[in-house]
Each structure stands twice: as C-alpha cells, then as structure tokens.
Amino acid sequence: MLDQIFNDCKKQLSAALKHKKHAFRFFTLASKNLNENINLRTVVLRDFDPEQMTFTIFTDARSKKVKELNENSHSQFLFYDSKRMIQLLILSKVKEIHHQESTYNIIPDANKKDYSSIQIPGSPIEGPDIVGHDFSKSFFTKIIFQSSSLEYLRLKRPNHIRAIFNSDDLWSGQFLAP
C-alpha cells in the first residue's frame, strides 16, 4: 500500500504538468532568509522528474526567493488537493539555479512579461499600469530542486492516511499516526 501511495503521488505530480486545472499545478514554496524568517509564495510546477524526484520552477532572477535560496538552499513545498483532501509536504534543496536564455526565447511574449519587467520585483510603484517591460533583458531563471522527503496526508473516513517517504530509505515509506 505504501508503494501505491508513493506511485500515486508521482503520478499526480506528473499529471499536474499536463493539466492546467490539476490541484498540484500550483504549490507553496517556503524559503528562509538569513534571519531565519520563513517566506512563503505560490509558484507553478514547471517540471517534475519522478525518477530523480526533482522539481522545477521558473522565476525572476531578482526575486527575493532567488536571493534566499542562494543563501540557504533548503526549502519546503506544500501541495494541496482540496477535492481528494490530500496534502504533500516535501523537503528539498536547490540543485541548480540557471539563468536560461534558451527557454526564455521560446516562451510566448505574454509569459516573457513575467521575467522582463523594468521595475525590480517587490519594489514600490505608483500603480500596476506603470510597469514596463524590456523583452531583450531577460531575468528568466529556472530553479531545480532535489527533494529528500515527502510526507503524505489524506483525510478520509474511516481512517486518515499519513505516511513519510525519505530518499535515504530509497523512498520505501513508513506510515505515521495521523
């Protein structure tokens, strides 16, 4: 049964790459700054490798998360499927942070806007309309995370199901009291 749970998690994470409405398309990414304060934000799952258990996101190189992840590569992800009442908590470390011109060049212009604003993300502005873009200057960045554990929780009757899977145990899994 542990195997089935882990395989279902991997199947659902892979499905989220193809289906825009999948609950796991968006997740919460936590990072820590140098003062040990935790910062959370929603991001899109851009790639997932079920063999390597790596996760990829796209972001702007100037964003706070990039600074924090460069200073402290440990991060945590929260995925939540509200229909199936499934929560995944994943511990990860940054594997690679790339400034990637090749991927930026092939994404649609509408999406390029997310990585080419003239104003630095998070800086104060007078209003949303004043934000300008320079498509020739890309701050597009791909971050690949290596996960080391995945904790699964499904709320269901008669028994909730909670289990932890660690890379150290080759992801074999262990049930936990919910």
Ligand SMILES: Cc1cc2nc3c(=O)[nH]c(=O)nc-3n(C[C@H](O)[C@H](O)[C@H](O)COP(=O)(O)O)c2cc1C
């Ligand atoms: C639905 C949704 C999806 C988002 N996807 C991304 C994303 O894939 N990458 C990203 O950098 N920011 C994404 N954001 C914006 C982040 O949540 C965050 O506000 C921004 O990246 C700045 O975060 P930071 O200052 O902590 O680095 C998304 C926000 C929402 C509401």
